[in-house]
Amino acid sequence: MFKILKKLTGKELRYVGISLIFIITQVYLDLKLPDYMSKVTKLIQEKGTTVSQIFDQGKWMVLCALGSLAAAIVVGYFAARVAAGLSRTLRHDVYHQVSEYSMAEINQFSTASLITRSTNDITQVQMFVAMGLQLIIKAPITAVWAIFKIADKSWEWTTALGVAVLFILVAISIIVTLAMPRFKIIQKLTDKLNSVTRENLTGIHVVRAYNAEGYQTEKFERANADITSTNLFIQRVMAFMMPMMSMVSSGLSVAVYLIGATIIKNAAIGTPGNSPRINLFSDMVVFTSYGMQVVMAFMMLTMIFIMMPRANVSAGRINEVIDTDSSIKNGTKDGDAATEVGTVEFKNVYFQYADASEHVIEGISFKANKGETVAFIGSTGSGKSTLINLIPRYYDVTAGQVLVDGVNVKDYTENALHNKMGFIPQKPVMFNGTIRSNLAFGTNAGGDLTDEALMSAVRLAQAEEFVTKNEKGLDAEISQGGLNLSGGQKQRLAIARALARRPEILVFDDSFSALDYKTDRVLRDTLNRETAETTKLIVAQRIGTIIDADQIIVLDKGKVVGHGTHTELLASNPVYQEIAYSQLSKEELA
Numbered sequence: 001m002f003k004i005l006k007k008l009t010g011k012e013l014r015y016v017g018i019s020l021i022f023i024i025t026q027v028y029l030d031l032k033l034p035d036y037m038s039k040v041t042k043l044i045q046e047k048g049t050t051v052s053q054i055f056d057q058g059k060w061m062v063l064c065a066l067g068s069l070a071a072a073i074v075v076g077y078f079a080a081r082v083a084a085g086l087s088r089t090l091r092h093d094v095y096h097q098v099s100e101y102s103m104a105e106i107n108q109f110s111t112a113s114l115i116t117r118s119t120n121d122i123t124q125v126q127m128f129v130a131m132g133l134q135l136i137i138k139a140p141i142t143a144v145w146a147i148f149k150i151a152d153k154s155w156e157w158t159t160a161l162g163v164a165v166l167f168i169l170v171a172i173s174i175i176v177t178l179a180m181p182r183f184k185i186i187q188k189l190t191d192k193l194n195s196v197t198r199e200n201l202t203g204i205h206v207v208r209a210y211n212a213e214g215y216q217t218e219k220f221e222r223a224n225a226d227i228t229s230t231n232l233f234i235q236r237v238m239a240f241m242m243p244m245m246s247m248v249s250s251g252l253s254v255a256v257y258l259i260g261a262t263i264i265k266n267a268a269i270g271t272p273g274n275s276p277r278i279n280l281f282s283d284m285v286v287f288t289s290y291g292m293q294v295v296m297a298f299m300m301l302t303m304i305f306i307m308m309p310r311a312n313v314s315a316g317r318i319n320e321v322i323d324t325d326s327s328i329k330n331g332t333k334d335g336d337a338a339t340e341v342g343t344v345e346f347k348n349v350y351f352q353y354a355d356a357s358e359h360v361i362e363g364i365s366f367k368a369n370k371g372e373t374v375a376f377i378g379s380t381g382s383g384k385s386t387l388i389n390l391i392p393r394y395y396d397v398t399a400g401q402v403l404v405d406g407v408n409v410k411d412y413t414e415n416a417l418h419n420k421m422g423f424i425p426q427k428p429v430m431f432n433g434t435i436r437s438n439l440a441f442g443t444n445a446g447g448d449l450t451d452e453a454l455m456s457a458v459r460l461a462q463a464e465e466f467v468t469k470n471e472k473g474l475d476a477e478i479s480q481g482g483l484n485l486s487g488g489q490k491q492r493l494a495i496a497r498a499l500a501r502r503p504e505i506l507v508f509d510d511s512f513s514a515l516d517y518k519t520d521r522v523l524r525d526t527l528n529r530e531t532a533e534t535t536k537l538i539v540a541q542r543i544g545t546i547i548d549a550d551q552i553i554v555l556d557k558g559k560v561v562g563h564g565t566h567t568e569l570l571a572s573n574p575v576y577q578e579i580a581y582s583q584l585s586k587e588e589l590a
């Protein structure tokens with residue numbers, strides 16, 4: 001938590017300082033009240049006291065109460081500003097740190113947990129800071145000040161107060177010890193609930209189509225029941241707090257009055273102007289009042305103890321995200337460091353996922369020259385997507401080297417590397433906005449993209465028809481995730497987005513699969529004609545898509561089992577032959 005609090009800005013620390021002044025003012029005014037009460041008590045018992053004399057003292061009491069209220073409002077205002085400011089800083093830091101993560105870190109935390117950490121966990125810290133700032137400082141000052149004011153009244157009363165405080169401390173310790181471990185669990189269970197809900201919502205079509213609502217509901221209910229029972233346990237334990245505090249405050253009042261009755265009985269009556277009994281009675285009223293302030297102060301601390309363990313767990317989870325650096329370190333070379341143009345080379349590359357026991361890619365070497373088309377084919381799970389994910393450094397190789405334009409991808413800055421290529425993922429990703437905002441997405445080495453450049457990319461990607469059919473054209477709206485587009489339309493826009501950058505290298509991860517055969521053929525012909533200078537790496541399932549490639553690499557269980565042109569492989573490679581004959585007849589392949 002302290003590490004998180006170090007993130008407070010200078011302005012926020014100034015607000016904390018101002019709050020401190022007002023908290024002290026508030027405590028001073030609160031503790032001034034019993035002094036006036038004492039005077040009023042004495043006046044009431046003395047003969048000949050007039051109403052205006054009592055009113056004189058009462059007026060100050062009202063003013064103290066109003067002053068204390070005003071100070072509390074000011075403190076609340078600044079506490080809210082500090083807490084909201086800190087929460088904004090944390091959200092900013094978490095967001096920027098996560099944006100730097102490689103896929104390895106995102107997989108390590110899981111998307112659901114990263115969402116909980118940047119929302120729920122930050123809210124916990126925000127609530128704690130807002131409450132804490134008002135109470136953490138106020139409670140000890142009140143307690144110490146009040147004890148100091150009544151310490152000399154009578155050792156019997158002070159002992160009663162000490163016993164009450166000791167009782168509170170022991171009870172709080174027991175309660176917090178019982179509840180603390182559950183707070184850690186509760187944030188994990190929130191992650192789980194988030195993950196189940198997300199999965200259910202994103203896969204709602206499949207869930208409905210397979211009548212799997214029951215199965216999904218059961219999963220959700222289990223997660224829901226787990227979090228409910230843990231919450232209930234915590235709430236039940238915490239439920240003891242308030243009754244216990246009222247019991248202690250009532251008990252303390254009774255004890256002070258019982259002790260007071262005995263002390264007053266044994267005291268001398270004295271004279272009307274100087275009566276020890278009247279003085280003792282007034283002391284007793286004042287002591288009860290200060291004693292309540294002490295108990296209230298501990299009550300405030302109790303609130304803090306309720307919130308602190310959970311906020312602490314949340315702070316730890318936020319720090320974990322902020323302190324985790326991306327395993328992929330940016331290089332320093334810019335695009336001009338390239339020694340070649342438009343080449344991609346793999347030199348004896350091995351790759352293993354962090355949580356896997358075996359290599360997914362083993363000893364792969366090849367070189368794609370400028371303007372060449374290199375295709376990758378192989379059964380599902382043979383490692384095709386993994387292989388091309390190594391080019392933009394979504395993952396780093398375990399051994400070997402990947403070179404782009406003659407330079408190791410690890411040496412480039414992220415921007416320089418990504419500006420060289422247009423990457424079209426297996427599942428096209430669309431963002432909420434317009435066709436224009438989706439195509440001109442992100443930064444581009446060539447500067448801002450004109451509408452002409454965008455439309456030219458749209459034409460190349462065979463998307464012109466449906467883009468121009470919409471009267472808004474490039475301004476046609478796209479909903480989140482491209483839900484208002486068909487699979488093929490999304491695929492074509494994803495290709496247009498890559499083409500619009502006019503990159504040296506195009507990487508297609510099975511990007512033609514959602515296209516019909518005719519569009520696939522026309523798109524390939526257009527690309528060959530219009531982007532002849534661009535190097536193309538294509539992962540494909542269909543032989544037809546890659547039949548004209550300059551090099552075809554056949555993968556099986558992460559290894560290269562064939563490398564050549566379509567004609568060469570068809571003549572001699574059994575794995576390629578098997579794939580080819582399963583899709584096309586001998587006549588079509590000839």
Ligand SMILES: Nc1ncnc2c1ncn2[C@@H]1O[C@H](COP(=O)(O)OP(=O)(O)OP(=O)(O)O)[C@@H](O)[C@H]1O
Binds near residue numbers: 355383384385387
């Ligand atoms: N994030 C990951 N963590 C662990 N293992 C993974 C991960 N992604 C893929 N794998 C494993 O790596 C292997 C290769 O997967 P990859 O997606 O590269 O295959 P592919 O040839 O592209 O398959 P497909 O044609 O079905 O897309 C598979 O066995 C898969 O289980």
